[in-house]
Amino acid sequence: MSLSPQGTAASADPLTAVIEVEDLVVRYGTATAVDQVSITVGAGEAVALVGPNGAGKSSLVDAVMGLLRPAAGSVRLHGRAALVPEGRQMFPDLDVEDNLRLGAWPLRSRGAAARDTSRVYEVLPDLAYIRRRKAGALSGGQQQMVAFGRALMADPDVLVVDELSLGLAPLITAALAEHLRELNTSRGLAVLLIEQNARLALDLCTRGYVLESGRIRTEGPSAQLADSAEVAAAYLGGAAEPSGAPDTEGDGE
Numbered sequence: 099m100s101l102s103p104q105g106t107a108a109s110a111d112p113l114t115a116v117i118e119v120e121d122l123v124v125r126y127g128t129a130t131a132v133d134q135v136s137i138t139v140g141a142g143e144a145v146a147l148v149g150p151n152g153a154g155k156s157s158l159v160d161a162v163m164g165l166l167r168p169a170a171g172s173v174r175l176h177g178r179a180a181l182v183p184e185g186r187q188m189f190p191d192l193d194v195e196d197n198l199r200l201g202a203w204p205l206r207s208r209g210a211a212a213r214d215t216s217r218v219y220e221v222l223p224d225l226a227y228i229r230r231r232k233a234g235a236l237s238g239g240q241q242q243m244v245a246f247g248r249a250l251m252a253d254p255d256v257l258v259v260d261e262l263s264l265g266l267a268p269l270i271t272a273a274l275a276e277h278l279r280e281l282n283t284s285r286g287l288a289v290l291l292i293e294q295n296a297r298l299a300l301d302l303c304t305r306g307y308v309l310e311s312g313r314i315r316t317e318g319p320s321a322q323l324a325d326s327a328e329v330a331a332a333y334l335g336g337a338a339e340p341s342g343a344p345d346t347e348g349d350g351e
């Protein structure tokens with residue numbers, strides 16, 4: 099089950115992990131980009147991975163998606179993961195319809211039915227209106243929508259989104275974020291959202307990890323991370339609003 103019918107109650111089940119990463123190490127030559135990182139994403143859960151440039155976020159994603167071989171540690175996928183890649187990576191000379199169909203590649207054994215794009219147009223109706231337009235002629239926001247649709251064509255259990263907001267205007271980003279929220283909350287699709295915009299990611303997801311210099315610096319429920327003065331100062335553009343909640347980071351900030 100990946101895209102349950104709209105309106106069906108979908109709840110996160112952290113006991114059933116769709117992604118389990120344990121003690122992962124990624125190296126480029128002698129440089130360590132990801133250093134003993136462990137993360138999980140539960141079925142139906144939305145999890146944020148935030149951190150500054152060069153923290154190792156994309157390296158972690160590439161290892162999760164099997165695009166690079168870890169130096170150590172393990173990645174276990176329970177179900178199908180589909181990637182919305184950084185920079186969208188459209189085929190600019192193909193139209194939207196053909197770009198979407200390429201996303202069905204993991205389902206090629208299912209035959210022609212897997213290439214039926216109508217299930218994506220039901221979820222992202224705006225794409226139906228631009229189905230015959232060349233991807234290269236679309237705006238960044240439209241391309242990101244196509245990248246979402248292409249990932250959905252793989253009938254995934256978890257969507258791995260590498261930089262939802264990259265290069266997009268705030269209003270466009272907000273609209274795409276709502277689509278992602280809808281896919282998660284109403285249709286039970288698990289999400290791993292990699293974002294430099296920590297506020298966006300923590301607002302969208304229920305749990306998060308902060309990655310810094312290849313290591314998990316802190317993790318926890320999004321509300322707790324957003325309330326942490328340490329995280330707020332580093333990633334949210336200022337100190338957290340006092341919430342009355344105890345300082346769980348334990349650093350007295």
Ligand SMILES: Nc1ncnc2c1ncn2[C@@H]1O[C@H](COP(=O)(O)OP(=O)(O)OP(=O)(O)O)[C@@H](O)[C@H]1O
Binds near residue numbers: 130131152
């Ligand atoms: N192909 C590569 N060869 C060598 N070093 C690399 C390569 N890709 C990434 N790195 C290095 O690994 C570290 C982590 O990079 P990575 O791209 O995973 O971080 P990131 O958090 O995704 O950053 P950004 O937000 O800028 O994309 C950085 O120091 C980067 O320079």
